[in-house]
Amino acid sequence: MIPNLTTRYLGLELRNPFIVGASPFSDNLTSCAALEEAGASAIVLRSLFAEQFELEQRALVHHTETSGESFSEAASYFPRYEEYQLGPDQYLRRIKSLKKLLRIPVIASLNGRELGSWVGCAQQFEDSGADAIELNLYQLATSPELDADQVEVEMLHIVRAVVSSVNIPVAVKLSPFHTTMTNFALALEQSGAAGLVLFNRFYQPDFNIEDLEVVPHLKLSDSSELLLRLRWLSIISPHAKSSLACSGGVHTAEDSIKAILAGAHGIQVVSALLKHGPAFLTVLLNGLRTWMTERGYVSVEEFRGAMNLKRCPDPAAHERANYIRILQSWRV
Ligand SMILES: Cc1cc2nc3c(=O)[nH]c(=O)nc-3n(C[C@H](O)[C@H](O)[C@H](O)COP(=O)(O)O)c2cc1C
Numbered sequence: 001m002i003p004n005l006t007t008r009y010l011g012l013e014l015r016n017p018f019i020v021g022a023s024p025f026s027d028n029l030t031s032c033a034a035l036e037e038a039g040a041s042a043i044v045l046r047s048l049f050a051e052q053f054e055l056e057q058r059a060l061v062h063h064t065e066t067s068g069e070s071f072s073e074a075a076s077y078f079p080r081y082e083e084y085q086l087g088p089d090q091y092l093r094r095i096k097s098l099k100k101l102l103r104i105p106v107i108a109s110l111n112g113r114e115l116g117s118w119v120g121c122a123q124q125f126e127d128s129g130a131d132a133i134e135l136n137l138y139q140l141a142t143s144p145e146l147d148a149d150q151v152e153v154e155m156l157h158i159v160r161a162v163v164s165s166v167n168i169p170v171a172v173k174l175s176p177f178h179t180t181m182t183n184f185a186l187a188l189e190q191s192g193a194a195g196l197v198l199f200n201r202f203y204q205p206d207f208n209i210e211d212l213e214v215v216p217h218l219k220l221s222d223s224s225e226l227l228l229r230l231r232w233l234s235i236i237s238p239h240a241k242s243s244l245a246c247s248g249g250v251h252t253a254e255d256s257i258k259a260i261l262a263g264a265h266g267i268q269v270v271s272a273l274l275k276h277g278p279a280f281l282t283v284l285l286n287g288l289r290t291w292m293t294e295r296g297y298v299s300v301e302e303f304r305g306a307m308n309l310k311r312c313p314d315p316a317a318h319e320r321a322n323y324i325r326i327l328q329s330w331r332v
Pocket residue numbers: 021022023024045046047048109111136173199200201220221222225247248249250268269270271272
Protein backbone atom coordinates (compact mmCIF):
# COMPACT_ATOMS: atom_id res chain seq x y z
CA MET A 1 0.00 0.00 0.00
CA ILE A 2 1.36 3.42 -0.94
CA PRO A 3 1.53 5.52 2.25
CA ASN A 4 -0.60 8.62 2.46
CA LEU A 5 1.72 11.59 2.99
CA THR A 6 -0.95 14.28 3.27
CA THR A 7 -0.86 16.58 6.26
CA ARG A 8 -2.89 19.53 7.51
CA TYR A 9 -0.89 22.67 8.06
CA LEU A 10 -2.55 26.02 8.99
CA GLY A 11 -5.85 24.47 8.01
CA LEU A 12 -4.53 23.79 4.51
CA GLU A 13 -4.55 20.26 3.13
CA LEU A 14 -0.98 19.64 1.91
CA ARG A 15 -0.06 16.69 -0.30
CA ASN A 16 2.98 15.95 1.89
CA PRO A 17 4.85 17.67 4.76
CA PHE A 18 7.66 19.21 2.63
CA ILE A 19 7.30 22.98 2.36
CA VAL A 20 9.88 25.21 0.72
CA GLY A 21 10.80 27.68 3.47
CA ALA A 22 11.20 31.45 3.01
CA SER A 23 14.19 31.85 0.72
CA PRO A 24 15.45 33.24 -2.58
CA PHE A 25 13.63 30.43 -4.44
CA SER A 26 10.56 32.65 -4.62
CA ASP A 27 12.55 35.17 -6.70
CA ASN A 28 12.58 32.79 -9.62
CA LEU A 29 9.39 31.46 -11.18
CA THR A 30 11.21 28.67 -13.02
CA SER A 31 12.65 27.42 -9.71
CA CYS A 32 9.20 27.56 -8.10
CA ALA A 33 7.72 25.48 -10.92
CA ALA A 34 10.59 22.98 -10.53
CA LEU A 35 9.98 22.78 -6.78
CA GLU A 36 6.29 22.05 -7.32
CA GLU A 37 7.16 19.48 -9.99
CA ALA A 38 9.63 17.78 -7.60
CA GLY A 39 6.92 17.47 -4.94
CA ALA A 40 6.92 20.60 -2.75
CA SER A 41 3.57 20.85 -0.99
CA ALA A 42 3.66 24.63 -0.41
CA ILE A 43 6.07 27.48 -0.86
CA VAL A 44 6.88 30.36 1.46
CA LEU A 45 8.03 33.55 -0.25
CA ARG A 46 11.10 35.36 1.03
CA SER A 47 10.09 38.04 3.54
CA LEU A 48 8.89 41.52 2.95
CA PHE A 49 10.49 43.61 5.70
CA ALA A 50 8.95 46.38 7.83
CA GLU A 51 12.10 48.38 7.08
CA GLN A 52 11.12 48.48 3.39
CA PHE A 53 7.98 50.44 4.30
CA GLU A 54 9.99 52.83 6.44
CA LEU A 55 12.26 53.43 3.46
CA GLU A 56 9.27 54.18 1.24
CA GLN A 57 7.84 56.59 3.80
CA ARG A 58 11.18 58.33 4.22
CA ALA A 59 11.53 58.66 0.47
CA LEU A 60 8.10 60.33 0.44
CA VAL A 61 9.11 62.75 3.21
CA HIS A 62 12.36 63.45 1.37
CA HIS A 63 10.37 64.43 -1.75
CA THR A 64 7.96 66.69 0.10
CA GLU A 65 10.35 68.40 2.54
CA THR A 66 13.07 70.83 1.58
CA SER A 67 15.09 70.72 4.80
CA GLY A 68 17.22 67.73 3.64
CA GLU A 69 16.94 65.90 6.95
CA SER A 70 19.70 63.39 7.53
CA PHE A 71 18.80 59.78 8.38
CA SER A 72 19.66 58.35 11.77
CA GLU A 73 22.83 56.30 12.04
CA ALA A 74 20.76 53.19 12.80
CA ALA A 75 18.86 53.64 9.54
CA SER A 76 22.14 53.66 7.64
CA TYR A 77 22.89 50.06 8.77
CA PHE A 78 20.06 48.73 6.63
CA PRO A 79 20.16 47.88 2.92
CA ARG A 80 19.25 50.67 0.52
CA TYR A 81 15.80 50.50 -1.10
CA GLU A 82 17.17 49.10 -4.35
CA GLU A 83 19.13 46.36 -2.55
CA TYR A 84 15.95 44.49 -1.59
CA GLN A 85 15.07 41.78 -4.09
CA LEU A 86 11.35 42.63 -4.11
CA GLY A 87 9.83 46.02 -3.27
CA PRO A 88 6.32 46.06 -1.72
CA ASP A 89 4.51 46.39 -5.08
CA GLN A 90 6.69 43.78 -6.72
CA TYR A 91 6.02 41.50 -3.77
CA LEU A 92 2.26 41.66 -4.34
CA ARG A 93 2.78 41.03 -8.06
CA ARG A 94 4.98 38.04 -7.17
CA ILE A 95 2.21 36.54 -5.02
CA LYS A 96 -0.19 36.92 -7.93
CA SER A 97 2.15 35.36 -10.46
CA LEU A 98 2.95 32.44 -8.17
CA LYS A 99 -0.74 31.84 -7.60
CA LYS A 100 -1.26 31.79 -11.36
CA LEU A 101 1.69 29.45 -11.93
CA LEU A 102 1.31 26.95 -9.07
CA ARG A 103 -1.38 24.64 -7.74
CA ILE A 104 0.24 24.30 -4.29
CA PRO A 105 -0.47 26.89 -1.55
CA VAL A 106 1.57 30.08 -1.59
CA ILE A 107 2.51 31.53 1.80
CA ALA A 108 3.64 35.15 1.97
CA SER A 109 6.12 36.22 4.64
CA LEU A 110 5.96 39.46 6.57
CA ASN A 111 8.91 40.38 8.74
CA GLY A 112 9.03 43.07 11.41
CA ARG A 113 9.76 43.69 15.06
CA GLU A 114 7.63 46.69 16.14
CA LEU A 115 3.99 47.41 15.56
CA GLY A 116 3.65 49.83 12.64
CA SER A 117 1.86 50.57 9.40
CA TRP A 118 3.68 47.65 7.74
CA VAL A 119 1.23 45.33 9.46
CA GLY A 120 -1.44 46.60 7.03
CA CYS A 121 0.37 44.77 4.27
CA ALA A 122 -1.09 41.48 5.50
CA GLN A 123 -4.44 42.54 4.03
CA GLN A 124 -2.76 43.22 0.67
CA PHE A 125 -1.14 39.79 0.78
CA GLU A 126 -4.58 38.28 1.20
CA ASP A 127 -6.05 40.43 -1.59
CA SER A 128 -3.23 39.28 -3.87
CA GLY A 129 -4.21 35.65 -3.33
CA ALA A 130 -1.81 34.39 -0.62
CA ASP A 131 -3.15 31.24 1.02
CA ALA A 132 -1.53 32.06 4.36
CA ILE A 133 0.93 34.45 5.98
CA GLU A 134 4.09 33.60 7.85
CA LEU A 135 4.89 36.36 10.30
CA ASN A 136 8.54 36.55 11.21
CA LEU A 137 9.28 38.56 14.36
CA TYR A 138 13.08 38.30 14.11
CA GLN A 139 14.90 40.56 16.52
CA LEU A 140 17.77 40.52 18.93
CA ALA A 141 16.78 42.31 22.14
CA THR A 142 20.02 44.09 23.01
CA SER A 143 18.79 47.09 24.99
CA PRO A 144 19.49 46.85 28.75
CA GLU A 145 16.23 48.75 29.36
CA LEU A 146 14.08 46.18 27.60
CA ASP A 147 12.73 43.35 29.72
CA ALA A 148 11.65 39.97 28.36
CA ASP A 149 7.99 40.61 29.07
CA GLN A 150 7.98 43.85 27.03
CA VAL A 151 9.45 42.03 24.04
CA GLU A 152 6.85 39.29 24.16
CA VAL A 153 3.91 41.63 24.82
CA GLU A 154 4.90 43.66 21.72
CA MET A 155 5.10 40.46 19.67
CA LEU A 156 1.64 39.40 20.80
CA HIS A 157 0.29 42.85 19.83
CA ILE A 158 1.74 42.43 16.34
CA VAL A 159 0.25 38.95 15.99
CA ARG A 160 -3.19 40.16 17.08
CA ALA A 161 -3.00 43.12 14.69
CA VAL A 162 -2.07 40.93 11.72
CA VAL A 163 -4.52 38.15 12.53
CA SER A 164 -7.42 40.58 12.96
CA SER A 165 -6.74 42.23 9.60
CA VAL A 166 -7.02 39.06 7.47
CA ASN A 167 -9.19 36.01 6.93
CA ILE A 168 -6.33 33.72 5.91
CA PRO A 169 -4.31 31.76 8.50
CA VAL A 170 -1.24 33.35 10.07
CA ALA A 171 1.77 31.34 11.25
CA VAL A 172 4.43 32.87 13.49
CA LYS A 173 8.09 32.08 12.90
CA LEU A 174 9.74 32.08 16.30
CA SER A 175 13.16 32.53 17.73
CA PRO A 176 14.41 29.75 20.04
CA PHE A 177 15.45 32.33 22.64
CA HIS A 178 12.35 32.81 24.76
CA THR A 179 12.61 32.28 28.49
CA THR A 180 9.44 30.22 28.80
CA MET A 181 9.00 28.88 25.31
CA THR A 182 5.93 26.69 25.83
CA ASN A 183 4.04 29.43 27.63
CA PHE A 184 4.87 31.92 24.88
CA ALA A 185 3.93 29.44 22.15
CA LEU A 186 0.49 29.03 23.71
CA ALA A 187 0.12 32.81 24.14
CA LEU A 188 0.77 33.16 20.40
CA GLU A 189 -1.97 30.63 19.71
CA GLN A 190 -4.34 32.52 22.01
CA SER A 191 -3.50 35.67 20.05
CA GLY A 192 -4.76 33.97 16.91
CA ALA A 193 -1.70 32.28 15.40
CA ALA A 194 -2.81 29.27 13.35
CA GLY A 195 0.66 27.80 13.45
CA LEU A 196 4.19 28.13 14.78
CA VAL A 197 7.37 27.76 12.77
CA LEU A 198 10.27 26.52 14.90
CA PHE A 199 12.69 28.24 14.43
CA ASN A 200 14.21 31.32 12.94
CA ARG A 201 17.89 30.92 12.28
CA PHE A 202 20.11 33.66 13.65
CA TYR A 203 22.95 34.64 11.37
CA GLN A 204 25.88 35.21 13.65
CA PRO A 205 28.70 37.42 12.41
CA ASP A 206 32.29 36.31 12.83
CA PHE A 207 35.34 38.44 13.78
CA ASN A 208 38.22 39.04 11.41
CA ILE A 209 41.23 39.28 13.74
CA GLU A 210 43.57 40.70 11.04
CA ASP A 211 41.73 43.96 10.39
CA LEU A 212 39.46 43.79 13.47
CA GLU A 213 36.28 43.83 11.48
CA VAL A 214 32.99 42.11 12.09
CA VAL A 215 32.29 39.83 9.17
CA PRO A 216 28.68 38.98 8.37
CA HIS A 217 28.34 35.56 6.85
CA LEU A 218 25.61 33.27 5.73
CA LYS A 219 26.42 29.64 6.27
CA LEU A 220 23.83 27.11 5.22
CA SER A 221 22.61 24.82 7.97
CA ASP A 222 23.45 21.17 8.57
CA SER A 223 21.58 18.37 10.36
CA SER A 224 23.09 19.28 13.75
CA GLU A 225 20.74 22.30 13.85
CA LEU A 226 17.77 19.97 13.82
CA LEU A 227 18.34 18.91 17.43
CA LEU A 228 17.17 22.22 18.90
CA ARG A 229 13.98 21.93 16.82
CA LEU A 230 13.40 18.31 17.89
CA ARG A 231 13.71 19.28 21.52
CA TRP A 232 11.15 22.08 21.34
CA LEU A 233 8.75 20.31 18.98
CA SER A 234 8.72 17.41 21.47
CA ILE A 235 8.01 19.74 24.37
CA ILE A 236 5.49 22.05 22.69
CA SER A 237 3.55 19.60 20.51
CA PRO A 238 1.65 17.88 23.35
CA HIS A 239 0.22 21.29 24.30
CA ALA A 240 -0.21 22.98 20.93
CA LYS A 241 -3.59 23.14 19.25
CA SER A 242 -2.21 24.92 16.18
CA SER A 243 0.02 23.56 13.41
CA LEU A 244 3.73 23.17 13.94
CA ALA A 245 6.39 23.47 11.27
CA CYS A 246 10.01 22.50 11.70
CA SER A 247 12.40 24.93 10.07
CA GLY A 248 16.14 24.41 10.32
CA GLY A 249 18.49 21.52 9.79
CA VAL A 250 16.39 19.14 7.68
CA HIS A 251 18.87 17.64 5.21
CA THR A 252 17.81 14.00 4.90
CA ALA A 253 14.65 11.92 4.92
CA GLU A 254 15.71 10.69 8.39
CA ASP A 255 15.77 14.31 9.61
CA SER A 256 12.23 14.85 8.35
CA ILE A 257 11.01 11.62 10.00
CA LYS A 258 12.50 12.79 13.30
CA ALA A 259 10.72 16.13 13.00
CA ILE A 260 7.38 14.39 12.43
CA LEU A 261 8.02 12.01 15.33
CA ALA A 262 8.62 15.12 17.46
CA GLY A 263 5.25 16.52 16.38
CA ALA A 264 5.72 18.61 13.21
CA HIS A 265 2.87 18.91 10.69
CA GLY A 266 5.06 20.67 8.14
CA ILE A 267 8.76 20.38 7.34
CA GLN A 268 10.32 23.50 5.89
CA VAL A 269 13.46 22.98 3.86
CA VAL A 270 15.81 25.64 2.50
CA SER A 271 19.55 24.90 2.86
CA ALA A 272 19.29 21.34 1.51
CA LEU A 273 17.43 22.61 -1.56
CA LEU A 274 19.89 25.47 -2.10
CA LYS A 275 22.72 22.90 -1.93
CA HIS A 276 21.23 20.13 -4.04
CA GLY A 277 18.53 21.82 -6.12
CA PRO A 278 14.73 21.31 -6.28
CA ALA A 279 14.99 17.65 -7.40
CA PHE A 280 16.32 16.80 -3.93
CA LEU A 281 12.72 16.90 -2.76
CA THR A 282 12.15 13.58 -4.52
CA VAL A 283 14.96 12.05 -2.41
CA LEU A 284 13.29 13.32 0.78
CA LEU A 285 9.86 12.11 -0.33
CA ASN A 286 11.10 8.67 -1.40
CA GLY A 287 13.01 8.27 1.86
CA LEU A 288 9.92 9.14 3.91
CA ARG A 289 7.73 6.78 1.84
CA THR A 290 10.21 3.91 2.15
CA TRP A 291 10.55 4.31 5.91
CA MET A 292 6.76 4.39 6.34
CA THR A 293 6.27 1.34 4.10
CA GLU A 294 8.93 -0.66 5.96
CA ARG A 295 7.14 0.01 9.24
CA GLY A 296 3.63 -0.41 7.96
CA TYR A 297 2.56 3.20 8.53
CA VAL A 298 -0.20 4.16 6.13
CA SER A 299 -0.38 7.86 7.06
CA VAL A 300 1.88 10.54 8.49
CA GLU A 301 -0.70 11.22 11.19
CA GLU A 302 -0.13 7.69 12.56
CA PHE A 303 3.36 8.48 13.82
CA ARG A 304 3.27 12.25 14.16
CA GLY A 305 4.29 13.13 17.71
CA ALA A 306 5.05 9.49 18.62
CA MET A 307 8.30 10.63 20.24
CA ASN A 308 7.11 13.85 21.85
CA LEU A 309 7.00 14.30 25.60
CA LYS A 310 3.25 13.77 25.90
CA ARG A 311 3.58 10.82 28.22
CA CYS A 312 6.38 12.40 30.22
CA PRO A 313 4.92 13.65 33.53
CA ASP A 314 7.70 16.22 34.09
CA PRO A 315 9.56 17.26 30.90
CA ALA A 316 11.72 19.78 32.80
CA ALA A 317 12.99 17.07 35.18
CA HIS A 318 13.46 14.70 32.22
CA GLU A 319 15.60 17.28 30.37
CA ARG A 320 17.62 18.12 33.47
CA ALA A 321 18.20 14.45 34.25
CA ASN A 322 19.50 13.92 30.70
CA TYR A 323 21.75 16.94 31.04
CA ILE A 324 23.28 15.62 34.26
CA ARG A 325 23.63 12.08 32.85
CA ILE A 326 25.46 13.34 29.74
CA LEU A 327 27.91 15.41 31.78
CA GLN A 328 28.55 12.48 34.10
CA SER A 329 29.16 10.09 31.21
CA TRP A 330 32.56 11.58 30.29
CA ARG A 331 35.67 9.97 31.68
CA VAL A 332 39.27 11.12 31.13
C1 LIG B 1 19.54 32.77 1.49
C2 LIG B 1 18.46 32.67 2.51
C3 LIG B 1 17.45 33.62 2.55
C4 LIG B 1 16.45 33.53 3.54
N1 LIG B 1 15.48 34.47 3.57
C5 LIG B 1 14.52 34.39 4.53
C6 LIG B 1 13.48 35.36 4.59
O1 LIG B 1 13.39 36.28 3.78
N2 LIG B 1 12.57 35.24 5.59
C7 LIG B 1 12.61 34.23 6.52
O2 LIG B 1 11.73 34.14 7.39
N3 LIG B 1 13.59 33.30 6.47
C8 LIG B 1 14.53 33.37 5.51
N4 LIG B 1 15.51 32.43 5.48
C9 LIG B 1 15.54 31.38 6.54
C10 LIG B 1 14.90 30.08 6.06
O3 LIG B 1 13.52 30.26 5.75
C11 LIG B 1 15.02 28.97 7.11
O4 LIG B 1 14.30 29.33 8.28
C12 LIG B 1 16.47 28.70 7.53
O5 LIG B 1 17.32 28.69 6.39
C13 LIG B 1 16.57 27.35 8.23
O6 LIG B 1 16.17 26.29 7.38
P1 LIG B 1 17.25 25.35 6.66
O7 LIG B 1 18.08 24.72 7.71
O8 LIG B 1 16.42 24.35 5.89
O9 LIG B 1 18.05 26.25 5.77
C14 LIG B 1 16.50 32.47 4.49
C15 LIG B 1 17.51 31.51 4.42
C16 LIG B 1 18.48 31.60 3.45
C17 LIG B 1 19.54 30.54 3.42
